Every structure is written in C-alpha cells, then in structure tokens.
Amino acid sequence: MQPQLKSKVRCADREVGEVAxxxxxxxxxEVSHLVVSMNGAGERQVSMGxxxxxxxxxxxxxxxxxxxxxxxxxKREDYVTLHEVEIPGLERHIHVTPGEVLVPFPDLxxxxxxxxxxxxxxxxxxxFIGLPLAFPVLKYLMKPMYAPLDNRWLKIGxxxxxxxxxxxxxxxxxxxxxxxxxxxxxxxxxxxxxxxTPPVLEKVYQGKDMEFRDATGKAIWTNKKDMPYLAFSGKxxxxxxxxxxxxxxxxxxxxxxxxxxxxxxxxxxxxEGPAPRPLDLLPIQVxxxxxxxxxxxxxxxxTKSQTRxx
Amino acid sequence: MSDSPxxxxxxxxxxxxxxxxxxxxxxxLLAAKMLNESVPGGSRWAYVFGSILLFIFIMxxxxxxxxxxxxxxxxxxxxxxxxxxxxxxxxxxxxxxxxFWGSSAMVICVFAHMxxxxxxxxYKKPRELIWLVGLALFAIVMGFGFTxxxxxxxxxxxxxxxxxxxxxxxxxLLGDFMSRFLKGGPTPGQMTLSRFxxxxxxxxxxxxxxxxxxxxxxxxxxxxxxxxxxTPVELKAKTDYFFPRQIWKDVVGMAVVFxxxxxxxxxxxxxxxEEATPDPGDYHPEPEWYFLFLFQHxxxxxxxxxxxxxxxxxxxxxxxxAVLVLLPFFDRNPERNIFKRPFALIGWVVLIVSILLFTVxxxxxxxxxx
Numbered sequence: 001m002q003p004q005l006k007s008k009v010r011c012a013d014r015e016v017g018e019v020a021x022x023x024x025x026x027x028x029x030e031v032s033h034l035v036v037s038m039n040g041a042g043e044r045q046v047s048m049g050x051x052x053x054x055x056x057x058x059x060x061x062x063x064x065x066x067x068x069x070x071x072x073x074x075k076r077e078d079y080v081t082l083h084e085v086e087i088p089g090l091e092r093h094i095h096v097t098p099g100e101v102l103v104p105f106p107d108l109x110x111x112x113x114x115x116x117x118x119x120x121x122x123x124x125x126x127x128f129i130g131l132p133l134a135f136p137v138l139k140y141l142m143k144p145m146y147a148p149l150d151n152r153w154l155k156i157g158x159x160x161x162x163x164x165x166x167x168x169x170x171x172x173x174x175x176x177x178x179x180x181x182x183x184x185x186x187x188x189x190x191x192x193x194x195x196x197t198p199p200v201l202e203k204v205y206q207g208k209d210m211e212f213r214d215a216t217g218k219a220i221w222t223n224k225k226d227m228p229y230l231a232f233s234g235k236x237x238x239x240x241x242x243x244x245x246x247x248x249x250x251x252x253x254x255x256x257x258x259x260x261x262x263x264x265x266x267x268x269x270x271x272e273g274p275a276p277r278p279l280d281l282l283p284i285q286v287x288x289x290x291x292x293x294x295x296x297x298x299x300x301x302x303t304k305s306q307t308r309x310x
Numbered sequence: 311m312s313d314s315p316x317x318x319x320x321x322x323x324x325x326x327x328x329x330x331x332x333x334x335x336x337x338x339l340l341a342a343k344m345l346n347e348s349v350p351g352g353s354r355w356a357y358v359f360g361s362i363l364l365f366i367f368i369m370x371x372x373x374x375x376x377x378x379x380x381x382x383x384x385x386x387x388x389x390x391x392x393x394x395x396x397x398x399x400x401x402x403x404x405x406x407x408x409x410f411w412g413s414s415a416m417v418i419c420v421f422a423h424m425x426x427x428x429x430x431x432x433y434k435k436p437r438e439l440i441w442l443v444g445l446a447l448f449a450i451v452m453g454f455g456f457t458x459x460x461x462x463x464x465x466x467x468x469x470x471x472x473x474x475x476x477x478x479x480x481x482x483l484l485g486d487f488m489s490r491f492l493k494g495g496p497t498p499g500q501m502t503l504s505r506f507x508x509x510x511x512x513x514x515x516x517x518x519x520x521x522x523x524x525x526x527x528x529x530x531x532x533x534x535x536x537x538x539x540x541t542p543v544e545l546k547a548k549t550d551y552f553f554p555r556q557i558w559k560d561v562v563g564m565a566v567v568f569x570x571x572x573x574x575x576x577x578x579x580x581x582x583x584e585e586a587t588p589d590p591g592d593y594h595p596e597p598e599w600y601f602l603f604l605f606q607h608x609x610x611x612x613x614x615x616x617x618x619x620x621x622x623x624x625x626x627x628x629x630x631x632a633v634l635v636l637l638p639f640f641d642r643n644p645e646r647n648i649f650k651r652p653f654a655l656i657g658w659v660v661l662i663v664s665i666l667l668f669t670v671x672x673x674x675x676x677x678x679x680x
Contacts, residue, residue: 027549085551086347116315118554121558132572180394180398181380181382181391181394
C-alpha cells in the first residue's frame with residue numbers, strides 16, 4: 001500500500017515524526033519520496049528506497065534516526081502541487097489523502113529568469129505578428145466609410161405642385177447610387193418644400209443669406225434671403241426618421257416626426273419634442289419655368305450643430 | 311516560480327484586477343495547469359506543427375471574416391466583389407492573398423503534423439482517439455480547400471469544382487445524390503455557390519472548432535508521447551514543461567509561418583482569371599496544387615473506362631483512408647521507434663514519393679497542353 005499522510009514515521013531506533021507530504025514521479029506515476037515532519041526539527045525528504053514496511057498509520061524506515069536527521073532539509077520551492085501541473089492519469093495512482101501531494105519541478109525549469117525571458121520573447125513575437133496587421137486591417141475596413149460628398153444639382157419636380165403658403169409639400173425624387181462593385185442603382189428620396197411668407201422667411205434667414213460650403217471651405221451655393229422657397233431634408237434631425245406635414249390638435253399644421261414626436265413649424269423651428277436643432281435646409285434654386293433643383297445633402301442626426309455626411 | 315510583488319511596492323491596477331479575477335475563478339491555477347504540462351524528454355522542434363495549425367486556423371478565420379465584409383456569394387457579383395477586394399479596397403489584395411496562401415500552408419502543416427505523429431508512432435495506444443479525430447480534421451481541412459476554391463467565381467474556380475464534383479459523383483450508391491446535393495442541381499450555378507459558401511464559412515468552421523477542441527482534450531487526457539527512444543531516467547532528466555521552451559519553439563514556428571505566408575501574399579498576389587462561364591475557352595482546368603496528385607493519377611491509362619475511374623477516384627483514395635483509420639487498431643506492436651518499424655517507414659516513403667511524383671508530373675504536363 002502507499003504511505004498515508006499523517007502516518008507516524010519510525011526509524012530503526014525510534015519514532016521521528018509523521019508523513020507531511022508525498023512526492024510523485026511524473027513518469028512512473030509512483031510515490032518516489034516522503035517528506036517527514038521531524039517533530040518540530042524541520043522537514044526531511046526520504047526516498048521510498050529507505051522504507052521497509054507501510055501499514056495503515058505507520059511507516060517503518062530502515063535507516064536510523066540520526067541518518068534521517070543528517071539528510072538535507074526539504075526544499076519546498078523545488079516542487080509544485082498536483083493542481084499546478086498537468087500529468088495525465090497521475091491522480092488515479094495516488095491514495096494518500098488528506099494533505100499535500102507534490103511533484104518535482106523539472107531541473108530544466110528551475111531558473112526563474114529564463115521563464116520570464118521566454119514569456120517576454122513570446123509577447124514580442126506576438127507583437128511581431130499582430131502589429132503589422134493592425135493598420136492594414138483598419139484601412140481595409142475603412143474603405144467605404146468616408147465617401148466623397150456629391151454636390152450635383154438634382155431636378156426634383158415643378159414648383160406648381162406647391163399650392164398653399166407656409167405649408168409642407170413633399171417632393172419625391174430618384175437618385176443614382178453606385179456602391180462598390182454593385183451596378184448603379186436608383187434609390188428614392190424626398191424633401192419637403194415650403195413656399196414661405198416674409199415673416200417665416202425672416203425666422204429662417206434672420207435677414208442674412210445662407211451660404212453652403214464644402215469640407216474645404218469653398219462656397220458651393222447661397223440661398224438668398226428673399227427667395228420664398230425652402231427645401232428641408234426629409235430626415236428628422238433627432239434620430240433620422242422620416243417626418244410628415246400633419247395637423248396637430250393644439251399647434252395646428254406642423255412637421256411631425258412619428259418616431260419620437262419632434263414637432264417643427266413651417267420654418268423648421270423646433271416647437272416641441274427631443275430634436276436638438278431645426279430642420280436641415282438644403283440649397284435650392286427654381287428656374288423661371290418653375291423647375292426645382294436641390295443639392296441632396298444629409299446631416300448627422302442628434303447633434304446641435306450640422307455635420308454633413310452625404 | 312511565483313512572482314508576487316514584494317511587500318513595499320504598491321499593487322498596480324493590473325495586478326489588482328488580476329487578483330480580483332483570480333480570487334473568483336482561480337486564474338493562476340488554470341494558467342499553471344495549462345502551461346505546466348510535462349513534455350517527456352523535453353521540448354522539440356518536431357512538436358511545433360499542432361500549435362502552428364491552430365495559429366494558421368485562427369489567421370484564416372480572421373482574414374476570412376475580413377473578406378466577408380466585402381465579398382457577396384452571388385453568381386452575378388461574387389467575381390466583381392472579389393475583384394473589388396483585390397483592386398479597390400486598401401490592403402484587400404494582401405488579406406485575400408494571405409487567406410489564399412494560408413490554405414496552402416495549412417495543408418503543408420497538416421502533412422507535416424501527420425507525418426510526425428506517424429513516424430514517432432504517437433498514434434498507438436493510448437492515443438488512438440487523438441489520431442482518429444485528427445483524421446477527421448484532415449478531411450475538414452481538405453474540405454475547406456475544395457469549397458473555398460469556388461468562391462472567387464472565376465474560370466479556375468468553376469472548373470476545379472466541376473471536375474471535383476464529377477469525381478464525387480463516382481462514389482457508389484450515394485455519388486449521384488452527393489454531387490447533386492453539393493451542386494444544388496444538375497450543373498454548377500448560383501445554388502452551388504450558395505452551398506459552397508455556407509459550407510466554407512459556417513459548417514466547416516463549426517466542425518473544425520468542435521473537433522479541434524476534442525483533439526486537444528484527448529491529447530491532454532493521454533499526454534504527450536515523447537521521443538521514441540531513451541530510458542526513463544534519460545527522459546526524466548530532459549523533461550521540461552510546455553511553457554516556456556515548447557511554447558517558445560511553437561511561437562517561433564508561428565512567426566516563421568506568418569512571415570512565409572505574408573511574403574507569398576506580397577510577392578505572389580492572387581490574380582483571378584476570367585469570370586466563370588460554362589465555356590472554358592482557352593483555359594485548361596486544374597485544381598489547387600494539393601489536389602494535383604489526385605487529378606494527375608486519373609490521367610493514367612489504368613484508370614480509364616468506367617471501372618478504371620472508380621478504381622482511381624474512389625477505391626484507391628478510399629482504401630488509403632481506411633488504412634489510416636484502422637492503423638492504430640491493427641498496428642498494436644508497442645514499438646514506437648520508426649527505425650524498427652520497416653513497413654511503416656517504407657509505406658510512408660512510398661506515399662510521399664508518389665504524391666510528389668504525381669504532383670511534379672502534373673506540373674510538367676502543363677507544357678504539353680498549349
């Protein structure tokens with residue numbers, strides 16, 4: 001049988017202590033050494049070769065007590081516990097609990113510096129693989145994210161459709177989109193047109209022409225303050241839903257967004273609801289024959305200031 | 311062994327977070343269990359291929375996911391979207407090239423890994439199950455190569471698939487069903503592309519992740535086999551742990567493989583042929599190099615006619631597969647030294663030489679085709 005932990009240990013002449021730990025051989029899966037706690041005089045490591053007999057609670061050694069005392073003290077740091085090492089099937093071979101069962105830390109592994117050094121080299125090699133990929137992968141993913149802005153004028157219909165002053169009229173129009181490898185496709189968009197009376201125009205322009213500039217600051221177009229037609233982007237500045245011209249029980253005719261109930265008057269001013277800024281005005285021109293053209297723009301939703309994204 | 315901070319230094323935030331997690335899940339013990347695996351006889355360069363395969367798979371998964379950001383698996387846009395990746399997207403040519411050459415690296419390392427296990431006799435008791443799961447993983451890797459080849463939808467892709475599926479058609483009983491199942495009809499088209507795509511990006515990765523996990527679990531159950539010679543005392547003196555020396559060798563191997571694949575992706579970028587059509591034009595169909603030997607041996611006279619075809623495309627490969635599956639069960643001699651296993655050594659040499667011969671002769675044959 002295997003020596004039990006806490007068993008008494010007796011030498012040829014007298015009892016010297018008890019079994020404190022058991023050391024397993026990682027290859028043969030057998031108990032190779034006992035660690036004997038010498039009744040307060042430290043611990044000694046005794047080879048199984050020195051064991052004469054093993055009974056339930058006693059381990060009898062061949063050597064004398066003075067021989068055991070003369071052994072060097074047990075060095076705990078040269079060993080790891082079973083929990084810290086992976087040796088398949090080792091647990092099945094031991095029947096010595098309760099207590100600590102040890103496995104020798106391999107001779108080749110005792111140099112702490114080398115373990116640290118190799119760990120650091122491993123990280124460096126990981127960086128060698130990971131770092132050169134980080135930038136290309138980012139650029140790869142970014143390819144379609146920042147499409148250039150398109151400042152073409154789009155014909156959207158005839159102004160004759162607008163019948164009432166200071167009221168919203170929806171104009172639907174088609175826009176050609178070419179995405180990556182897909183063939184050119186048409187998407188449907190809309191803007192809201194308002195033929196504004198002078199008080200509404202004053203609210204919108206506050207006596208100043210409105211200039212539109214591109215990202216580099218170059219002027220694209222100026223909406224004149226006395227031109228009565230206003231074009232609002234069809235996208236609600238709150239979170240991008242499509243709003244409608246609707247009758248409100250208290251406020252009368254208003255622009256109303258069905259998503260979060262932002263309400264705007266005919267000048268685009270926020271009357272109620274969570275919207276952070278007025279409706280977005282677009283560049284507009286109306287030809288003598290009544291042909292309406294706009295520059296299709298979209299702005300980031302949910303911000304107080306306008307940031308153009310399309 | 312322990313590197314706990316000395317009492318006078320304050321624990322950093324990282325150390326505190328680590329201690330917090332360690333207290334709850336036992337990280338240190340887990341890390342110790344993972345890293346302190348005894349390697350009988352010590353670490354070796356011959357053992358690096360398993361880890362390298364795991365690394366290549368992870369990189370294939372990463373580059374594959376990145377490619378799917380732009381690729382669409384439709385017959386009318388697969389080719390255009392692949393060309394878009396190569397020519398328009400920043401570094402798209404590199405990521406596609408890495409994925410392409412990564413598959414070749416995977417096949418080479420699978421061969422190296424299997425050869426190492428075979429020559430070291432590491433498939434023998436108690437490691438039969440690891441070997442069997444490994445064979446399934448090998449089949450999955452070849453399946454990845456076969457299904458991925460169609461996705462760019464150029465002439466090479468279309469014709470390699472046509473021929474490959476025709477070979478599958480020769481399987482007894484199930485052949486017709488299997489080839490129709492893969493093609494999604496009688497001839498290759500959109501249904502084929504959809505099927506190959508979903509097999510390539512969903513079915514095979516899931517199978518590979520599950521089986522690779524099982525492979526590792528079984529490996530940890532049985533433990534490393536170690537060298538095939540040396541007395542227990544010699545082995546014990548040389549034994550070290552998985553960390554650091556074996557991990558270090560594994561990591562160096564990964565870095566070398568990474569550098570090789572990157573270099574190939576850089577200097578030999580993927581160039582597509584014309585878009586796939588059922589009219590081959592001037593194109594001579596040919597599979598990827600690691601299927602060339604299979605392709606070439608079907609040109610031999612002995613494999614002509616219906617029976618010859620069956621012999622060459624089904625029976626021979628099937629027999630080879632059966633031998634590999636049954637190997638650990640009829641080879642029950644515990645001797646692991648390859649120099650004392652003449653049949654094993656001769657069999658391995660014959661297989662490798664004939665694969666090389668057929669591959670080289672397929673390459674030479676190209677010149678007679680123009």
